Amino acid sequence: MRIAVVEDEKVVSERIEKALLDGFAERGIEANIFSFETSKAFIHTASRNTFDLVILDWHLPDGTGIALLNWMKTYLQIIPAVLMVTLRQEEADIIQALNAGADDFISKPFRPRELAARAYASTRRHSLRTPSVAQQQTLEFGRIKLNTNRETAYVDDEEVSLTRQEFRLAFLLLNQLGSPLSRSYLYEYVWGKSDPPGTRTLDVHIHRVRKKLKLTSEFGWNLVSVYGYGYRLQALDEIADEPSSNEPSGDKPSNDEAT
Structure with missing residues (x-):
């Protein structure tokens, strides 16, 4: 807590x-x-x-x-x-x-x-x-739906297989759209501890969530790394007038297979 x-x-x-x-x-x-x-x-x-x-x-x-x-x-x-x-x-x-x-x-x-x-x-x-994960059964973010009771995700009404950590990461990014989230906060929320379980664990999970939920510019999303801090997810229609200088850096998975 x-x-x-x-x-x-x-x-x-x-x-x-x-x-x-x-x-x-x-x-x-x-x-x-x-x-x-x-x-x-x-x-x-x-x-x-x-x-x-x-x-x-x-x-x-x-x-x-x-x-x-x-x-x-x-x-x-x-x-x-x-x-x-x-x-x-x-x-x-x-x-x-x-x-x-x-x-x-x-x-x-x-x-x-x-x-x-x-x-x-x-x-x-x-x-x-307060509305919470336990109280809100289905949350909708455009083409993405999250069922918080079953911890399942859907894209265009088709179920997407996510691990528990991937679901929690997706929930946090989507529920705090536009907000920069620190790596330590993401580790604590997703894994329950501020110390990273692996040097590339978060980056691997970000890569997987981006791919599985189609959080790319092609589908109207901008999931970027915030240099020296963490990550931020934005909807492209909300940042159309902003310069897009923050491109994801080093988000490809490494050999560190995170759990």
């Missing part, structure tokens, strides 16, 4: 991180935590990577947690669960945060086990309200 902690006080941020690591470990969940001291730093990362949960302070050096909540609702395709952790305790503040989109609210100083329990509960409740 990817968790962002947006808190400008380092000591508090470290306490939150420890509470979450311990609490989620007790529940058998591996938490990968990313800390941010400013709204700007969080926005820079959240624009390119997704999070399952955001722990959010009210007062930040360059804005407020409420403003950051509004930004997430406006600009993020996949909105994470949000737990506000703040010194504010007034009823009006709690109501304002919940109305702005926070899933829960806890005041400082917090009890570590309670914080972890509220964070976990927030992600569970949020997943029930």
Whole structure:
């Protein structure tokens, strides 16, 4: 689970991180935590990577947690669960945060086990309200259809054989169309770990998904490598006016047969 902690006080941020690591470990969940001291730093990362949960302070050096909540609702395709952790305790503040989109609210100083329990509960409740792979049976992207319950793909209504990793990679690329996705994020989402299972594993899978789902310019797609970062899938009709300088580099499979 990817968790962002947006808190400008380092000591508090470290306490939150420890509470979450311990609490989620007790529940058998591996938490990968990313800390941010400013709204700007969080926005820079959240624009390119997704999070399952955001722990959010009210007062930040360059804005407020409420403003950051509004930004997430406006600009993020996949909105994470949000737990506000703040010194504010007034009823009006709690109501304002919940109305702005926070899933829960806890005041400082917090009890570590309670914080972890509220964070976990927030992600569970949020997943029930948010469209997800489990809830959406069939997703359509032009000529491509993905059945998320069976993890099967179709091109022009003909079933295409994909491995589990290939399906998850295709789902992520299509569901975040136009967004550059980092290699570490793709590894974590598809294989469940940030360390690559092989030096060319991701490139091999990208090549296979491109070929099987016909994600080429001939069929209206532009799947390109983002130099030094990762990959991005675009629909050609959305980038017709943009210069096409980012051509795929090194996407042919190597001798590394990935699994």
